[in-house]
Amino acid sequence: MGPDLAKCYRQDRLPRYTSYPTAPHFSSSVREVHYRTWLKSLPVQQPASIYLHVPFCRSMCWHCGRHTSVTKRDEPIAIYAAGLRTEAYLVAETVGQPLPISHIHFGGGTPTIMTPETFADLVGTLRYSFSVLPDAEIAVEIDPCRLTEPMAEALGYCGVNRASVGVQSFDFAVLRAINRLQSFEQTAISVERLRRAGIGRINFDLLYGLPLQTVASCRDTVAKCLALNPDRFSVFGYAHIPSFKKHRRKIPGSTLPDSGEQYLQSEAITEALIDAGYVRIGLDHFALPNDNLALAKQKRRLRRNFQGYTDDSADVLIGIGASAIGRMPHGFVQNAVATRGYLPRVAEDRLATVKGYILTEEDRFRADIIERIMCDMAVDLSQISRLHGKDPRSAIVDRSQIDHLIADGAVIMDGDQLYVSDGAEFLVRSVASVFDAHLARSAASPGRAV
Structure with a gap:
């Protein structure tokens, strides 16, 4: 061509x-008063979605661009989860009527860093505060290195029906270079636990352009993933911007593939997934032909949100947690990014909005x-x-x-x-x-x- x-x-x-517009255009001129007004005017007969952000991990992956921090203790996580429950109550109280919910997504960080009991309490609060629809999709991002059997069982008990498993790569040299030691066996065990708990819809997240990564290692990773038969793949290119996150400075620039090699890696993954029968969804997602995402593409009902491509048709997204972004018919709102800014606000029964954008x-x-x-x-x-x-x-x-x-x-x-x-x-x-x-x-x- x-x-x-x-x-x-x-x-x-x-x-x-x-x-659109993207988050860099958000302004501090949009505050809590705007969000309260917008919530009160929502059409409560129309389903909405919820995104909850859990900004904690047990160790830091050096390539990570998420808003997260490392903690070895459970206490900060329990305190933060109490903040999430409080914010959920505040949002529901402000809306004034039970808002129907069609999608819930737990992102991070590592959402499953919570204890099973804490997670169950949080889901219970959501079900109490909102009208979670019987067929709602409830999705959780999973670190397979840390998913225990009790946590998998708790996810199933709470109605989770989709899991997004972070794989990135199965090349040990690559994983060591990003401080993420994750074996294929650990991932396979996690997938087995999830399916045994009744969570049948599984997504895998892959990355290319990582340090020491090659076209051959990308192909090998895909081959291993296919043996576990996930429903979807999300395939992203790593953008090395050391000024964005300090821990990225631990990745030497000399170990990174150049942009031409990144392109070849992307194409190798794309070719392998299409050859395996997955349908390409937009820029960077792939799904089995009978998956809801593939059907939405076929019917031209595909949407775009902060998690990427989705079949979620809701025009309202409620963001809960530190750094969480919400989408209203009127515009966007974003919570305080750091937990030290977020928690005091919700403890005072205030919505945590610190910036946004009026469309x-x-x-x-x-x-x-x-x-x-x-x-x-x-x-x-x-x-x-x-x-x-x-x-x-x-x-x-x-x-x-x-x-x-x-x-x-x-x-x-x-x-x-x-x-x-x-x-x-x-x-x-x-x-x-x-x-x-x-x-x-x-x-x-x-x-x-x-």
């Missing part, structure tokens, strides 16, 4: 577009375009423009970039219909960025486009 597209665009640093009609217009590009690899600019009362000719912000993408064969434009070309899916962030009116003003350093 024309020029070497990966070589042409791989240095572009672009957002992952899990929201404009222009933002909604561009958000719809970008979401369809990211999810469908295509967009009908006329259709979305009509919905927002906009002129489709105003949609493109970076005319020079779109012209380059078209000339290089990465994009096809047929009137107001845009398509990402077959084989150029890895450039979807570059395509989406053409419609991003905030990008030039961003002070963030997101990952490379490829």
Whole structure:
């Protein structure tokens, strides 16, 4: 396909577009008073989702970009879990009526760092405070190195029906280089425990571009993963930004593959998963053909949120916990990032919002375009423009970039219909960025486009 597209665009640093506008554009002008007002105005007949953030781990993986910290003691975790329960009560009380919940996602950190009893108490609070629907998806991120049999049983007892297992790689040299010693056997035992507890839907998370990683080790990792038959894969490229997290400085830059090698690793993983029968979902997810994510793609109902691709159709996301981001019809809200800022607020019966963003009609217009590009690899600019009362000719912000993408064969434009070309899916962030009116003003350093 024309020029070497990966070589042409791989240095572009672009957002992952899990929201629009992206988090660097949030402002401290949005505070608790905004969030309270927004919660009170929610249409309580429409289902919402909940994300809970658990910012603790037993050890730090040096590649990690999450908001988390290391603790060897259970007491800080129990205190924090009490804060989560308090915030859940506060949100429900502010809404005023039981809000139906269709999805719950526990992220981290390591959510299963909680004791089984603490986790069960937290889920009980959610069920008491909200109207969790009978068919709700309840998902938990899992560190297979630390999943005990009692915890797996507690997850099943609490109604968890999806587990996202962090694998990253099975290459011991790579794992040692990121301070994450995790064997295939540990992972297999965790998957067996989860399935025995009745949690049949399993996701695996993989990374490429890690220190000492090679194309061969990526292929070997995928082969081992396939033996455990997960329903989905999330495959992300590691972006080495030492200034973002201090522990990343422990990874010598000389051990990292260059951007060209990263691209080859990504393509090797993609090829292996497609050959194994998985359907490619957007930029970086893969699912079995009968999985809900694959069905949502087929029906063009795929969505994008802070966890990546989802079949969750809820327009409201309640963020609970330190650093958690919520999405309202009015805009975004984010809690205090550090637990030392979060816990005192909820202890005083205050919502922990410290920043956010109020959406404009222009933002909604561009958000719809970008979401369809990211999810469908295509967009009908006329259709979305009509919905927002906009002129489709105003949609493109970076005319020079779109012209380059078209000339290089990465994009096809047929009137107001845009398509990402077959084989150029890895450039979807570059395509989406053409419609991003905030990008030039961003002070963030997101990952490379490829």
